[in-house]
Amino acid sequence: MFEFFKNLDRRWIFLLMFISVSIPIYIVGKTGKTFPEVPTILSEETFRAIEELNEGDPVLLSFDFDPASEGELGPMATAFTYHCASKGLKLYFMALWPVGPQMIDDVIEKVIKPDFPHMEYGIDYVNIGFKPGNEGVIKVIVTDLRQLYTTDDKGTNIDKIPMMADIHSVQDFELVMNISAGYAGTKEWVQYAVTPYPDKIKLVAGCTGVQAPLLYPYIPDQLPGLLGAIKGAAEYEKLVVDKYAGETPDPKYLEGRRRMGPQLVAHLLIILLIILANVIYFGEKRREVR
Amino acid sequence: MKRTVPLIITALGGFVLIVAYFIPATQNWGEVAAIWFDILASIAFVLGGGNLIRIHLKKVSNKGAGWGYSLITIVAFLATLVVGLGKIGVHPSALYPNFPLSGEYRELGSPFWWLYEYAFKPLTATMFAMLAFYIASAAFRAFRAKNIEAILLLSTAFIILLGRTFAGVFLTSWMPDFLSGLRIENLTIYIMSVFNTAGNRAIMIGIALGIASTSLKVLLGVDRSYLGTGEK
Amino acid sequence: MRRFITSVFVFGLIIINSAFGEIPSPEPPANLIAEDHPWDHGDKIDLSWDLSIDDSKLVESYRIYSSTSSEVPFTVVTNISSGENSFIVEKLKRNQEYFFQVTAVGLDGQESTPARTEIAVVPTRQWFDGNRFSLAIITLIFCGSVFYWINHARKGRPLKIRKIAGLEAVDEAVGRATEMGRSCLFIAGIQDMNEIQTIAGITVLSRVAKTAAEFDARVEVPTSRSLVMTAARETVQASYLAAGRPDAYNEDNIYYVTDEQFGYVAYVQGMMVREKPAACFYMGAFFAESLILAETGNSIGAIQVAGTAMPAQLPFFVAACDYTLIGEEFFAASAYLSGEPDQLGSLKGQDVGKVIVMAGIIIGVTMLTVGMIAGIDTPFGSWLNDAVRFLRSVILT
Known part of the structure; x- marks a missing residue:
């Protein structure tokens, strides 16, 4: 037995991980039950930043992620959009990643079209699409949006879109929301948009778990709110759903919370594996001493 | 000559931009230079694409190890490109x-959309999801x-690990309010925002100085190894 | 108490005036001065004025107007609260004439007569950006120290450099690959040549390739960017030439795969499992693929050396690789591997930068702590607090 665990083939670990993720997914899917969430300060600050805005205020949502990280970032993209649409804000979508526009399309199809049918493209929301150049794009649009964006994502002249009339640069938005899976993403928005214009640009963000530790140095001055991975999304989702979605929210607005079940079991498995590995390590040491 | 000219361009370009x-x-000017680099890198796509086709065609024609994969690569590359x-x-x-070409390339139901939705999306998501398995095996080891x-x-x-799940709340929710700082979810935030931030800042400062010093070495021509040989 | 009396007075005044049907407008501000903002891009004007004599009693705010001609109607720029006697108007057109007016706005919204600028003021662009003055000084000191130490090293004075285990292991790893008759895999990150980490990675590649040429081992370099492929080919060719083995160089071992992050990872992972390289080097900018690559390398029993300045990926490399060059160690690699005095000198210059940063941190933290202990209300505490604010918002901005 000891020898088996000592030379444990990693495929056993892979199998355990598969089971510990798939079973909770099945159970949550079947029962629809989720763990309760207690929002932490960063999720509350993110929520507050949007709550403070008034109906009709323009907000920029930069979707800087791709299908690979959709599993981790999709729920917060949905929650951000739902929150902004519920508040009656004017939504401006853009992307620094080539497949970002597809992520924007997804959220428009999922949230705006079915649940906010009164919202009109070009008046209440617009997708100005992707531009290549990473942080170079931010550096330009922070002072002059039209230098890079002459049309929206569909090729319509930006000057013919009514809601673009008062928008000349990123400084004209009341809030910038960034969902980021890496480079270019939140760090670049902080460095090239918020840092040079701290009084005019306010940023909140959602990011992958691995990125979050790198963004803590920017909290709270340059980045008042941050949602870290699924946990952050679940907390924020709770705040949004509790306030706007009523008693029986649509399951699509609970995606973050539903994913916390598999995450809990996976984390517990990792802890158990680490304990097991250490038991083996100390057992081996004791044998050597003998 | 083959090395001198790039060195002069590097030094001049770098110091002028500073x-x-x-x-x-x-x-x-920095942004203009970045745009020029993007243009160059985009043109270099052709170089990369050509190289990809050449290497894999060679493998297929030689029936080298794993030539079947090369064949799939060529077919997938050309199909996506044409579509x-x-x-x-x-x-x-x-x-x-x-x-006829004024439509949106990712129009719902089009072949390119189909490739994106049913090939690209699940494949990349699968690769990213593999991290969960590797994290478990790396942690164990x-x-x-x-x-x-x-x-x-x-x-x-x-x-x-506990603080990022409900387990953290569940295990320490019994703690009275005056000890709330010791609840696992609050400890997590404290560790992340104090210890982690301090460590990260130190590493970032070191990296920033390393970047500045390496850039200076490149601009001054002290480090020329990335330029290759001076001969043809 | 004073505030209370003032409020009662103002309130009383309003009641009395309302009763008689008229609310007095506040007295206007005086001596409005508009000047070009110094050391800027030519898009700002500094305004200053003397407060209205009713400032503390009847003034709610000051309203600033601008116009490009004294005849054209003035438009509102902004409102700022009472007690403020200066404002910087931004986003103006360079070399355009501007006229300004400032009115005092009463508690009921009534405006005073305006204070005006009689002559036009023109925002002009200066030759130096004043906001970056302190950064220029820091840059000069840092670059100067690097120059100085390079020069110092050139004179033949010895410089000490600590051992970096990861770099010592490069030769060992290539040697092992040779013994096992397998190849070495080199990944220069997944960013392009404009990323300094990619350049640092290519520098390490030159050493790996040279050692491989000497040992007659094969180095395979799949790249995720076309330009990196071109640069890597040049570098490897130069290394083979330097090792006296130009005939052994095969450019097909350095090839482009795809720009797509996970497509690239899938290829490299598959290749690793099939070909089982004996040594894997990951040197450059990495993202989520770091652990996938390093764990796969570990599973095939390869000796692995990684180097990156992506802090988020360092833990993964440390867990899965035999050696990891952390942040600045990675940038020191070229100097360490070449052993050239010029390059070692640049490392010493970097240390000077570190000393400056450390001094800044210690001074800032000490001043803030002492200021807090002394109390912000005391003159000394308040002076320290202002000094820290100056350090943060002027020197370090």
């Missing part, structure tokens, strides 16, 4: 109905309580 950063009239550039199955845009530092690291890892 000085330009401090002069209002020339401050956007995407040719906008196959895409309807013309409502604004310009007479121009690497975390050992060998010394005090490792024990500290282990305890921190446990707190964070």
